[in-house]
Amino acid sequence: MKHSNDIQLQKSSEVIQLQKSQVSAASIVAAKAFEDDPILAYIISDDREFRLQSLTWLMSKAIAYSTQYNHVYTTQDLDGIAAWLPPEKVSSSLLQLLKMAWSLQLYALPTKIRWSRLGRCLKLLLAIDQAHQQDMGDRPHWYLNVMVVNPAAQGRGVGSQLLQPILQRASNEGIVCYLVTFVEPAVRFYQKNGFEIVQAQKIAPDAPPFWTLKRNP
Template identity: 60%
Template sequence: MNDFDICQLDRSQITIAGEIAAKAFEDNPVFNYSLPEDPELRFQALTWLTSRAIDYCVQYKHVYTTSDLQGIAAWLPPGAFSSNPLQQLQMALQLQFYSLPLKVGWNRLGRLLNFLSVTEQAHHQDMGDLPHWYLWIMVVHPMFQGQGVGSRLLQPILQQASDEGLACYLITSTEQAVCFYQKNGFEIVRNQKIAPNAPPFWALKFDPCRNQRISYL
């Protein structure tokens, strides 16, 4: 893969991008905990959730992929994600969260809503009103994992954030993903569970000032 392979995801590619993301998240412990137990129903719910999230991010024009859709990195720019209740409501409506009971099922809805609530509280506590980039979705198709695709997909915004002096933030839920982000300059700022019987999640932050200092050593 070369520099020219990274491009913006087109709106016409959202459906297939959602399917790729759902495939990549198929064994994710948090989604296994908070989505339907039946594998087929869980995949359908995952595809819907990731498609909605990618569709939301596309409006900000910072969803990156490769020419053959090897992976997706969907970012929200500074100011696009707010803890203001009215803006959160508008965001929930645009994401069509009113359809969650039908897509997820009532028996797992509470778990998913709890996860969304706890992680947003963590996000607000960790970043407050500090302008930052928020990595909402980062996946690589299982066939292309371990080939440097993910690191390439991160570079456009990590470089822009470094140029602007802005932090980047994300939440993930596997140790493998944590190691990947650490290799790309992120540091762990939080490790917690949404419930005693739930799998953990991690919050990580990319500090452009620290990474610039390292690059000069």
């Protein structure tokens, strides 16, 4: 017989859909997890408080955008967030990219980062988009828009659990999964979950790298 504490722990770690009412809380969790990523410091600001505020805004837009497609996963305690874009909503066409940029309110980006870093930010966005087109072209694929684990919940397998709904679906449907990440430990995490590195790039000699990865079905 399971003890009540075991049942409660199992329930709290169960993968569920993120609700729109949780976007604000989820964006805070995501921003805290990403605030020390070196490339985000490079493109936003060295000021930790300013960077956290900017990241909270960016994460709220990215997560809210993803919720409209009903593939954003979390746990009861918001231990992490995995936000996917489905194949029919992932496109490298200019019109689709402009629509996404408008929905994400990227026109407000200059007010959310240091002016001196705006060029770096735009250069990174362009490099990621070009790599995406090179890697996937018109091939249908699931795109991992946001993947984060609350620092307090890391090391418990939460990240792998959150990936499973779409990894399993993609395997069943024969569709590739694709993502971009900015930290090397995350690369190793994704490799353990069946992804392989496609590209590793830097936007400048002094910039931290980013990696693109895909998982074949």
